[in-house]
Amino acid sequence: MRAPSSHPRDAVNLRLSDDSRDGTGRKNMQQLILLRWIAVVGQVLTIGVVHAAMGIALPLQPMLAILAGLVLFNVASLLHWRRGRHVGDAALLLALGVDIASLTAQLYLSGGISNPFVFLFLLQVALGAVLLRPLSSWIVVSVTAACAVFLAHVPGPVAIPVHLEDGLADPHVLGLLVCFGLVATLIVVFITRIGRIVRARDARLATMRQQAAEEEHIVRMGLLASGAAHELGTPLSTLAVILRDWRDMPAFRSDPELLQDVIEMETQITRCKAIVTGILLSAGETRGEAPAPTTLHRFFDGLVAEWRATRPAVRFDYLPRLCDDVPIVSDTGLKQMIDNILDNALEASPNWLALDVVRGIDSVTVRVTDAGPGFPPAMLERLGQPYHSSKGRPGGGLGLFLSLNVARTLGGTLAARNRDVGGAEVTVTLPLSAVLLDREDDARDGD
16 A cells, blocks of 8 residues: 555645646647648648749759758657657747748748748747747747748748739739638647647646545544544543443343343444544554455455444345455455445435445456435535535535545545436445555565
8 A cells, every 4th residue: 555645735736746747748749740740741742833833943952951850850859759758838839949940941942921821920829829838928929020020121032923913813812822721720720639638637637626625625534533533532441441340240230131231332332442443544543453464255244244233224235246355455444435335325225225346357346236315416416525415414425525535545436326226326446456465565474
């Protein structure tokens, strides 16, 4: 089991930092690489059409050299970023800078500011606004503006004749229309794809912030529960000693009904002490009872036997389908999670409930079914959120909230639904690796 972070906020900050490196930057870089391939193909076709079909002599050697350099840069980018490196704002700004520089060089060699494809600078500005931080976006704006001014003031080797009065018969006007359609299409396609990547990242961050808030609730409740458990330990021990003394007194031994009441009170006191011990274990403290290695069969059989002995269920069906037994660590949090789910089911359906445990290849599925009224739709929509309960009690809803977070901590999931035949079903799926007993640890314990 992994040791938890010293504070859940620290753990969430670490995860948020990791999330910024989870591939969002790489996905954005991949979009730029794809767009660069499109630019290479488009420039080759445009150079061929202008030089061969329109009869405009272009300096082919330097233009093709620029294209070759762009291809080499794209191949190097593809090989470099596919290794899972973190792509930051500076890397994206550099990639856009290379694209702007190559576009400026090609425009300079093919008509300068009179080249209708000068409006491709706007595509770079749009990409910078979506991909980069505000400061970097303004750098892109400044660089593209400077490049446009350069093209306007420094004549290139080729002059493109402009005859606007000829309408579509003028190559310049035709190029403007082609450029407009190209820029509009690329903006819609790539900005949409990049926006989808950014929205997915924002959704992950929102989920993690929600988890951070929930974990902070857990810490607060854990501190309160741990303090209460410490305070309850002494009076419970005192009551246990008094009850043992009463059981040995002649006045109680001579009255079977009183003696039975004392024995029942001892049983309940023992149960209360076990609950207190479980709370302390969940909070990372102990009262002398250490978790012991067990097996999957024994863990669930013992859990069911204890639950049956202490709850007034009219009918409780236990359906274990565990196949081969495996050694596991008896996890207090897992036991309390299943007890919470069973208690909720019993409260909703005191006449019947069922526990179905199925072992898969690498997971364990625990399914609790009842015949109660089921979950309200609003409850299912906000499943696991604290203080949202179907019972209408102040402070309710913590059972499923805690169970969901225990499942999440163990790397599993918790889902709930209403059955078609009536009642509710809560399903917990856990990876076996979360509870399996390490062979090396087992050997050391045996030594």
